[in-house]
Amino acid sequence: MTSVSAGLLLGEFWIGVATEALIMTLFAMSFSLLYGHTGLLSFGQAAYFGVGAYGFAVSLVRFELPFLLCIVIGIVAGTLWSFITGYICVRLSGIYFAIMTVVVSQSTFYVLFQWYGFTGGDDGIQGLFPPGILAHARVYYYLALIVVSAVLLGYWKLLRSPFGLSLRCIRENMLRTQFVGIDVQRHRLKAFVIAGFFASIAGVFYVPLTRTVVPQMANWHSSGNAVFMGILGGPSQFSGPLMGAIVWVFLDAFVTGFTEHWPLIIGSIIFMTVFFMPGGLSGLLSASIIRVARKKKRRDSKIAKGKGLNGRDIADAEPD
Amino acid sequence: MELIINQLFSGLVRSALYFLVTSGLTLLFGVVGTLNMSHFSLYMIASYVTWTLCNLLMGHEVAYWLAFFLGALTMCVFALIIEFLVMRRVYERQLGDQLLITFALVFIFDDLTRTIWGSSPLFVTRPPILAGLAGWGNIHVPASGIFVIILALIAGLSTWFVLARTRVGRISRAAYSHKIMLPVLGIPIQRVYMFMFVLSVLLASFAGSAWTVLGVVDLGQAHSLLIECFCVMVIGGMGSFPGTALSALICGLSYSFAILIVPKLATPFIFLLAGIILLIRPWGLMGKVGRLH
Numbered sequence: 173m174t175s176v177s178a179g180l181l182l183g184e185f186w187i188g189v190a191t192e193a194l195i196m197t198l199f200a201m202s203f204s205l206l207y208g209h210t211g212l213l214s215f216g217q218a219a220y221f222g223v224g225a226y227g228f229a230v231s232l233v234r235f236e237l238p239f240l241l242c243i244v245i246g247i248v249a250g251t252l253w254s255f256i257t258g259y260i261c262v263r264l265s266g267i268y269f270a271i272m273t274v275v276v277s278q279s280t281f282y283v284l285f286q287w288y289g290f291t292g293g294d295d296g297i298q299g300l301f302p303p304g305i306l307a308h309a310r311v312y313y314y315l316a317l318i319v320v321s322a323v324l325l326g327y328w329k330l331l332r333s334p335f336g337l338s339l340r341c342i343r344e345n346m347l348r349t350q351f352v353g354i355d356v357q358r359h360r361l362k363a364f365v366i367a368g369f370f371a372s373i374a375g376v377f378y379v380p381l382t383r384t385v386v387p388q389m390a391n392w393h394s395s396g397n398a399v400f401m402g403i404l405g406g407p408s409q410f411s412g413p414l415m416g417a418i419v420w421v422f423l424d425a426f427v428t429g430f431t432e433h434w435p436l437i438i439g440s441i442i443f444m445t446v447f448f449m450p451g452g453l454s455g456l457l458s459a460s461i462i463r464v465a466r467k468k469k470r471r472d473s474k475i476a477k478g479k480g481l482n483g484r485d486i487a488d489a490e491p492d
Numbered sequence: 493m494e495l496i497i498n499q500l501f502s503g504l505v506r507s508a509l510y511f512l513v514t515s516g517l518t519l520l521f522g523v524v525g526t527l528n529m530s531h532f533s534l535y536m537i538a539s540y541v542t543w544t545l546c547n548l549l550m551g552h553e554v555a556y557w558l559a560f561f562l563g564a565l566t567m568c569v570f571a572l573i574i575e576f577l578v579m580r581r582v583y584e585r586q587l588g589d590q591l592l593i594t595f596a597l598v599f600i601f602d603d604l605t606r607t608i609w610g611s612s613p614l615f616v617t618r619p620p621i622l623a624g625l626a627g628w629g630n631i632h633v634p635a636s637g638i639f640v641i642i643l644a645l646i647a648g649l650s651t652w653f654v655l656a657r658t659r660v661g662r663i664s665r666a667a668y669s670h671k672i673m674l675p676v677l678g679i680p681i682q683r684v685y686m687f688m689f690v691l692s693v694l695l696a697s698f699a700g701s702a703w704t705v706l707g708v709v710d711l712g713q714a715h716s717l718l719i720e721c722f723c724v725m726v727i728g729g730m731g732s733f734p735g736t737a738l739s740a741l742i743c744g745l746s747y748s749f750a751i752l753i754v755p756k757l758a759t760p761f762i763f764l765l766a767g768i769i770l771l772i773r774p775w776g777l778m779g780k781v782g783r784l785h
Contacts, residue, residue, distance in 0.1 A: 213591055213592075267527055268770065270591055271722050274719065283760070392718070435599040435600070436600055436603035
């Protein structure tokens with residue numbers, strides 16, 4: 173409801189910011205699904221973000237295919253790449269997985285960078301305009317809203333499903349999950365591919381917003397953005413990625429205007445979050461909801477026992 | 493023939509650099525169990541510190557060598573500060589937290605470096621002894637390369653000596669294989685960790701200072717090396733010091749010969765090697781068999 177009205181009320185600049193926040197939610201979700209729900213810390217989600225973006229861009233510019241087909245190609249390309257690299261990555265656990273994802277991300281960046289003939293190398297690809305009515309920021313916002321809401325619904329269903337439960341089991345104790353009979357490798361691969369799917373969608377829809385693609389979209393630092401959004405928002409909660417994305421986009425829009433110490437702020441926030449807010453912002457939110465609920469329960473039980481809120485019996489209260 | 497010798501030499505220089513940068517990281521991981529993602533940023537900071545010291549000492553006879561030594565000292569002090577403020581709280585944490593905290597440090601260090609030294613690349617004037625080419629007969633190789641190789645050999649052998657023959661080294665090796673027993677035996681494990689962290693930063697600072705005579709001091713130097721060094725570490729076996737030496741040798745030489753055969757595939761070749769190792773023998777060439785953490 174808020175998002176629909178926001179689309180009508182906000183000015184030009186803020187619409188762009190809101191659209192970016194929506195799209196980045198998907199990117200953050202791709203990290204959170206792997207880390208918060210499966211226990212796999214991935215520093216390489218930007219690889220699929222980048223491949224999705226480039227798949228879209230190259231088919232639009234080089235092969236001049238229709239817009240919708242380019243979207244599909246971009247998403248398929250990113251998801252396929254996540255399947256191929258995921259097949260190798262999920263065999264590893266913990267630290268090796270994390271390192272492998274860094275390797276994948278940087279290798280993808282390297283390939284995009286070097287393959288000048290196909291991708292334009294360091295120049296990137298420019299002039300990527302969405303066709304017709306979608307070129308208007310407001311309309312694109314609603315498109316992004318529809319797409320992101322659909323994906324969020326899918327994410328919600330996924331987390332609530334038996335598959336989601338299995339992933340959380342894997343996160344808690346992989347060995348025990350195997351003993352229960354769950355094929356851990358297949359589950360992890362599926363989770364990895366779904367995460368890659370989310371990241372590719374984010375990449376594909378990010379391109380018409382920024383109208384350009386560069387190889388840096390796939391590198392380690394870009395993955396760091398997903399890590400930041402996921403961790404800050406709270407990787408294990410449903411609302412986490414959205415909150416993380418909103419904060420990141422907000423910071424990106426504002427902070428760069430005031431100071432150039434962008435990395436310092438990002439680093440410090442990650443730092444503070446890990447030490448003081450391990451559940452992220454959504455963790456704080458749910459913790460305060462629980463606290464309010466507990467207080468209410470205590471109040472209710474006091475009244476039920478015949479005592480007023482200040483401890484004295486209700487029956488003894490003086491009439492005012 | 494000359495080409496092969498040149499490529500062999502540049503491969504050895506590359507191996508030496510890989511070894512210097514990666515050995516600290518491997519040692520820290522093996523003994524302490526922490527993968528310090530900011531290790532490469534520390535290597536970069538060491539280069540910048542060396543540059544500053546070289547500038548301050550400009551005009552002295554042995555400016556570079558003094559800068560090298562003082563730079564190592566400065567980095568050790570810096571390491572102690574970081575250890576006290578941050579790393580101390582990182583050792584007992586979960587892997588995810590450790591990676592995230594050190595990852596956050598990467599951002600912080602990058603910004604710190606950019607604030608202090610600016611974003612333009614910096615150059616260090618080589619000391620005269622390292623500036624030219626050394627030669628035997630027809631073969632001429634850059635003297636700076638010889639320096640780096642010798643430095644790597646000295647650093648490697650000294651560290652090996654410390655690990656193998658001194659009491660501290662024995663304790664560190666024990667921490668690698670039987671971490672839980674050490675506090676039980678009354679050994680102050682926090683001090684061992686502190687020593688290891690400072691040692692790892694020291695090795696990184698050697699690498700950083702060595703880099704200043706090889707190339708340009710730049711904000712991006714860590715990132716270009718990062719991926720290759722991770723591969724070196726994985727191939728050799730994470731936590732294994734001799735493994736890193738062997739794997740650095742393999743990777744450096746493969747790179748320089750791959751450049752001859754298929755230039756564009758030289759860097760990805762190392763990634764490929766790492767991928768293969770991860771598939772068939774994840775604990776690396778010389779890691780403990782079956783031990784994946």
